[in-house]
Amino acid sequence: MPVPSSSFQCRTAVQGWLAWLVLISAVTVQRGAFAQDLKVVTVVPGQKSAEVSIMTDQELLVRLPRQPGTGFSWQLLSSPSMVKLEAQSSEVPGQSRPGTRQVQAFRFQATGVGQDTLRFGYQRPWEKETPPAQIFSLAVTVKRSN
Secondary structure: OOOOOOHHHHHHHHHHHHHHHHHHHHHHHHHHHHHHOEEEEEOOOOOOEEEEEEEOOOEEEEEEEEOOOOOOEEEEOOOOOOEEEEEEEEEOOOOOOOOOOEEEEEEEEEOOOEEEEEEEEEEOOOOOOOOOOEEEEEEEEEEOOO
């Protein structure tokens, strides 16, 4: 970076750095605020169950591993009453290569206070009569926010 030769250039350089510092601080604070409102549960292959507690003003993100190309995907088997499914997506962690494991993500919003169980089945959607190859259960407790 060139060294400023006049007081005007020096003031301009400082103002530029201050603007970047304010912008970076604002983004960091915003990301920090978002992170507090999202509870993430990441399931590892072979895991059968877990428990989680969230507050009524939090969202819950459930991340389940899946193998693309097999036709299998995670389906929500239960109809929860304390949380509502808001979105569902697939993520490819790292570099995308053929056969790379993916993560299927389910985002829920708390709708009430109490306990509920989310049940997910790993199955081929067109094989309605075949039981899931794997089942994952998540016990969810929703508590009132302060």
